[in-house]
Amino acid sequence: MEDEQSFSDIYGGRLALQRRCYSPSCLEFCLSCPRITLRSLTAVTCTVWLAAYGLFTLCENSMILSAAIFITLLGLLGYLHFVKIDHETLLIIDSLGIQMTSSYASGKESTTFIEMGEVKDVVINEAIYMQKVIYYLCILLKDPVEPHGISQVVPLFQGGRRQDHLCIQQKVSLGDGGILASSGRQKVKDTFSFFNLMFSG
Amino acid sequence: MVLKAFFPTCCASADSGLLVGRWVPEQSSAVVLAVVHFPFIPIQVKELLAQVQQASQVGVTVLGTWCHRRQEPEESLGHFLEGLGAIFSHKPWFQLCRERGSKSWSCKATHWQGPTSHAASGEDQVMLIFYDQRKVLLSQLHPPAVLPDRQAGDTTASAGGLAAVFDTVARSEALFQSDRFDEGPVRLSHWQSEGVEASILVELAKWAAGPVCLLLACLLSLVSAASACRVFKLWPLSFIWSKLSTCEQLRHRLEQLTLIFSTRKAKNPAQLMRKANMLVSVLLDVALGLMLLSWLHRKDLIGQLADALIPVADHVAKELQHLLQWLMGAPAGLKMNRALDQVLGRFFLYHIHLWISYIHLMSPFIERILWHVGLSACLGLTVALSILSDIIALLTFHIYCFYVYGARLYCLKIHGLSSLWRLFRGKKWNVLRQRVDSCSYDLDQLFIGTLLFTILVFLLPTTALYYLVFTLLRLLVVTVQGLIHLLVDLINSLPLYSLGLRLCRPYRLAAGVKFRVLEHETGRPLRLLMQINPLPYSRVVHTYRLPTCGCHPKHSWGSLCRKLFFGELIYPWRQRGDKQD
Numbered sequence: 190m191e192d193e194q195s196f197s198d199i200y201g202g203r204l205a206l207q208r209r210c211y212s213p214s215c216l217e218f219c220l221s222c223p224r225i226t227l228r229s230l231t232a233v234t235c236t237v238w239l240a241a242y243g244l245f246t247l248c249e250n251s252m253i254l255s256a257a258i259f260i261t262l263l264g265l266l267g268y269l270h271f272v273k274i275d276h277e278t279l280l281i282i283d284s285l286g287i288q289m290t291s292s293y294a295s296g297k298e299s300t301t302f303i304e305m306g307e308v309k310d311v312v313i314n315e316a317i318y319m320q321k322v323i324y325y326l327c328i329l330l331k332d333p334v335e336p337h338g339i340s341q342v343v344p345l346f347q348g349g350r351r352q353d354h355l356c357i358q359q360k361v362s363l364g365d366g367g368i369l370a371s372s373g374r375q376k377v378k379d380t381f382s383f384f385n386l387m388f389s390g
Numbered sequence: 391m392v393l394k395a396f397f398p399t400c401c402a403s404a405d406s407g408l409l410v411g412r413w414v415p416e417q418s419s420a421v422v423l424a425v426v427h428f429p430f431i432p433i434q435v436k437e438l439l440a441q442v443q444q445a446s447q448v449g450v451t452v453l454g455t456w457c458h459r460r461q462e463p464e465e466s467l468g469h470f471l472e473g474l475g476a477i478f479s480h481k482p483w484f485q486l487c488r489e490r491g492s493k494s495w496s497c498k499a500t501h502w503q504g505p506t507s508h509a510a511s512g513e514d515q516v517m518l519i520f521y522d523q524r525k526v527l528l529s530q531l532h533p534p535a536v537l538p539d540r541q542a543g544d545t546t547a548s549a550g551g552l553a554a555v556f557d558t559v560a561r562s563e564a565l566f567q568s569d570r571f572d573e574g575p576v577r578l579s580h581w582q583s584e585g586v587e588a589s590i591l592v593e594l595a596k597w598a599a600g601p602v603c604l605l606l607a608c609l610l611s612l613v614s615a616a617s618a619c620r621v622f623k624l625w626p627l628s629f630i631w632s633k634l635s636t637c638e639q640l641r642h643r644l645e646q647l648t649l650i651f652s653t654r655k656a657k658n659p660a661q662l663m664r665k666a667n668m669l670v671s672v673l674l675d676v677a678l679g680l681m682l683l684s685w686l687h688r689k690d691l692i693g694q695l696a697d698a699l700i701p702v703a704d705h706v707a708k709e710l711q712h713l714l715q716w717l718m719g720a721p722a723g724l725k726m727n728r729a730l731d732q733v734l735g736r737f738f739l740y741h742i743h744l745w746i747s748y749i750h751l752m753s754p755f756i757e758r759i760l761w762h763v764g765l766s767a768c769l770g771l772t773v774a775l776s777i778l779s780d781i782i783a784l785l786t787f788h789i790y791c792f793y794v795y796g797a798r799l800y801c802l803k804i805h806g807l808s809s810l811w812r813l814f815r816g817k818k819w820n821v822l823r824q825r826v827d828s829c830s831y832d833l834d835q836l837f838i839g840t841l842l843f844t845i846l847v848f849l850l851p852t853t854a855l856y857y858l859v860f861t862l863l864r865l866l867v868v869t870v871q872g873l874i875h876l877l878v879d880l881i882n883s884l885p886l887y888s889l890g891l892r893l894c895r896p897y898r899l900a901a902g903v904k905f906r907v908l909e910h911e912t913g914r915p916l917r918l919l920m921q922i923n924p925l926p927y928s929r930v931v932h933t934y935r936l937p938t939c940g941c942h943p944k945h946s947w948g949s950l951c952r953k954l955f956f957g958e959l960i961y962p963w964r965q966r967g968d969k970q971d
Contacts, residue, residue, distance in 0.1 A: 211907055211910050211916060212910065212916045213515075214392050214515065214517065214916065215517075215907065215916055215918075217907070280905065280907070282517075282905065282918070283391075283392050283517075284391045284392050284394070284417075284418070285394065285517075285519075285551070285905070286551075288904060288905055290904075300904040300923055301902070301923075302902050302903055302904055302905065302923065304551050304552060305551075306551060
């Protein structure tokens with residue numbers, strides 16, 4: 190069962206959320222981030238090369254131009270491989286755990302798997318970004334030492350940088366603002382219903 | 391909870407038989423380790439499983455049946471497989487089935503209530519998770535899951551779900567020793583069925599390692615006994631050994647070699663990795679040292695170096711003399727106190743003259759010494775670099791002396807000034823209370839104190855300038871030595887074996903697992919592929935870093951600036967066992 194919806198992030202870029210349900214115990218959410226635009230690429234390249242040309246007219250050394258070309262190439266490769274996230278996938282498997290995969294524009298994939306036994310809760314955090322309040326989903330992990338403590342807060346769908354936090358324009362009505370689940374199957378159902386609420390309307 | 395069945399990919403093409411493995415009730419998961427093929431005698435199967443259970447402390451049982459059929463299901467086979475459930479009773483009883491040549495799998499798990507009440511048997515949803523048995527067997531999870539000691543009854547209180555799977559496979563080596571091609575009573579299929587892996591070289595190396603280790607351990611113990619003898623503990627020698635970084639490096643290497651070639655086996659994988667890292671580090675060091683040696687000898691650089699050393703030392707001395715002449719004049723337009731200037735300048739000039747005389751005395755022996763020092767490069771590049779650092783320290787010994795003289799003078803002056811400044815304001819330092827108290831002085835005391843204060847204040851620029859110049863020179867030498875030490879530390883501490891393992895066999899160092907959903911058809915069980923998520927390089931270096939000599943500067947930038955301002959002596963690295971000055 191597949192479902193696709195599109196939204197916009199706080200900078201106006203297009204985001205697409207795809208939902209797939211493989212079985213009653215396995216769900217996948219795939220969020221595609223805005224692509225790198227030709228305009229921004231051209232702007233950065235032109236800036237770097239104009240600056241290099243300016244330096245060249247001052248110093249009369251042609252190494253500066255070659256260096257500028259290398260810097261542009263290496264910078265672009267580094268950006269595509271380490272910074273620019275193409276899409277993020279969240280796979281929820283009942284009674285096994287939650288897997289988050291980030292695929293970068295160069296094809297690199299980085300995966301984290303959190304076992305269901307380590308997950309304490311799935312909550313929505315509010316954050317104030319400039320003049321807006323944005324909401325993001327995160328997972329609370331149990332502390333092995335203290336039974337009621339939280340060892341780590343793992344945000345989902347980070348998109349690499351602050352710029353790509355999802356901004357929910359609609360009102361989200363969630364009661365106490367969190368999902369309290371008792372066992373694995375219930376957690377999966379509630380997460381699915383939460384996503385329904387979050388991305389509908 | 392959904393039932394999970396961990397199935398090895400190597401058994402996906404095996405013939406029909408019984409599923410053998412471990413059932414983890416806390417996670418409702420069954421870890422299948424092998425498939426027992428027909429024909430078999432149930433008693434022999436039970437005996438084999440009891441043997442394996444005793445040898446490996448893992449609760450291995452028969453979990454269910456595996457059916458790899460050709461076209462249509464055969465009725466007799468179906469009843470036969472169900473009948474096996476009565477012989478090997480296990481709750482839940484798994485029945486995995488696969489059609490030959492297609493990707494459709496079916497799996498059901500039944501709970502037997504008893505032979506009389508078939509109608510009460512329930513079926514549960516099962517999730518199939520495929521894993522590569524060989525990779526899971528060989529990999530280590532980081533951080534290592536601490537599993538409680540097991541008894542034969544297989545009681546695990548709180549094992550993390552996936553860590554239990556890894557642990558089960560790793561401990562079941564006893565099960566993987568016999569194969570379906572062996573002549574034994576029971577024929578098994580597991581990862582070794584694809585071909586038993588072994589290497590002649592590895593086996594020969596293991597066999598030869600014993601006597602070689604013994605021999606080298608004896609040699610190394612002789613060397614350490616010789617170096618620990620009483621002669622070296624006498625005062626001048628022990629002082630020199632403690633100051634030279636070469637001796638520290640040699641001692642470090644000796645310790646490492648003793649650990650590598652010790653006859654005790656490594657107790658856990660971390661110790662084994664550490665030994666391997668040390669061995670690779672030593673080998674690389676020696677290889678780089680030999681390359682350096684061959685390069686030096688090919689170009690006859692040692693002779694050139696020896697010829698160039700005396701002129702360089704002369705040149706440095708001449709530059710220092712020029713510097714002192716400049717200081718004795720009007721440096722940077724500042725007006726110095728002529729008398730003090732002349733005294734300090736002449737004192738340092740005489741010192742340089744002494745130093746040059748000693749260097750010239752040594753000049754006939756320089757080439758021989760350098761040649762023997764160059765030979766030490768075959769002990770390793772780190773030893774050669776340490777020797778270079780020590781040579782720099784020895785050749786710039788006069789700069790160190792000047793720095794000490796300048797710093798002591800300046801320090802005395804600063805202390806005198808601060809004490810007389812307090813007198814000037816009518817206060818004094820109370821040693822008992824460790825604070826500044828007011829005090830009434832006599833007129834004589836005030837008069838002399840103020841006079842001395844004025845003298846010291848007006849002599850301050852001269853002393854401060856000498857101190858500044860020589861401190862800068864000393865800091866320059868310290869920086870060069872620091873860079874060399876940094877390089878030595880890098881070679882000493884980098885875990886090259888672990889990095890190589892991460893590059894070539896990434897499944898050995900696992901940070902976790904990752905799942906991939908395989909082709910899914912409605913009505914069929916969900917199939918996942920479990921793969922190993924390798925450890926990132928930064929964590930590999932962080933986890934397996936070797937301990938170094940530990941000669942790192944102990945103070946922060948703030949305390950360094952404070953010491954410089956007050957003229958206290960700076961010792962950039964403290965070797966182990968040094969006394970504080």
